[in-house]
Amino acid sequence: MFSKRVMCAAALAMALGVSAAHAQEARIAAVNSDRILRESSAAKAAQTKLEAEFAKRDKDLQDMAQRLKTMSDSLDKNGATMSATDRAQKQRDLSQLDTDFQRKQREFREDLNQRRNEELAAVLDKANKVIKQIAEQQHYDLIVQEAVYVSPRIDITDQVLKALAASSPSATN
Numbered sequence: 001m002f003s004k005r006v007m008c009a010a011a012l013a014m015a016l017g018v019s020a021a022h023a024q025e026a027r028i029a030a031v032n033s034d035r036i037l038r039e040s041s042a043a044k045a046a047q048t049k050l051e052a053e054f055a056k057r058d059k060d061l062q063d064m065a066q067r068l069k070t071m072s073d074s075l076d077k078n079g080a081t082m083s084a085t086d087r088a089q090k091q092r093d094l095s096q097l098d099t100d101f102q103r104k105q106r107e108f109r110e111d112l113n114q115r116r117n118e119e120l121a122a123v124l125d126k127a128n129k130v131i132k133q134i135a136e137q138q139h140y141d142l143i144v145q146e147a148v149y150v151s152p153r154i155d156i157t158d159q160v161l162k163a164l165a166a167s168s169p170s171a172t173n
Contacts, residue, residue: 027139032155036127068097068098134163
């Protein structure tokens with residue numbers, strides 16, 4: 001009788017131990033956020049939006065750079081034959097245009113970087129909402145976005161990209 005009790009208790013303990021161990025297993029997945037920012041339809045739409053938003057300023061800067069080059073070439077070519085007064089005035093004009101160009105170029109870069117960061121933050125916000133939905137629907141305990149190494153077995157980036165594409169406004173049109 002004692003041995004039967006011990007064996008039943010041991011079998012029960014083993015069964016409970018296996019169940020407890022099984023219950024402790026965590027479902028883990030990983031997402032490559034760099035791929036999301038490169039490949040998602042939301043990121044591509046943000047890039048197109050930025051290009052359209054900054055196209056005129058970019059064109060203006062290119063035109064200004066061309067004027068600078070033309071003025072500089074003209075001064076190099078004709079400077080020796082100009083009067084000292086004309087040459088000094090052309091040099092001041094060139095210097096002023098160069099200063100304006102440098103300022104506008106710096107402002108352009110700063111504005112573009114700020115807007116790019118805003119747009120990418122919006123894309124990541126959308127992605128995080130989609131990732132949270134996937135986690136809840138598929139009962140994940142942990143989804144990481146940055147890791148040194150990710151096994152393809154737990155990488156759900158493709159799934160997130162598909163869900164983002166399905167949730168984008170253009171997908172419903």
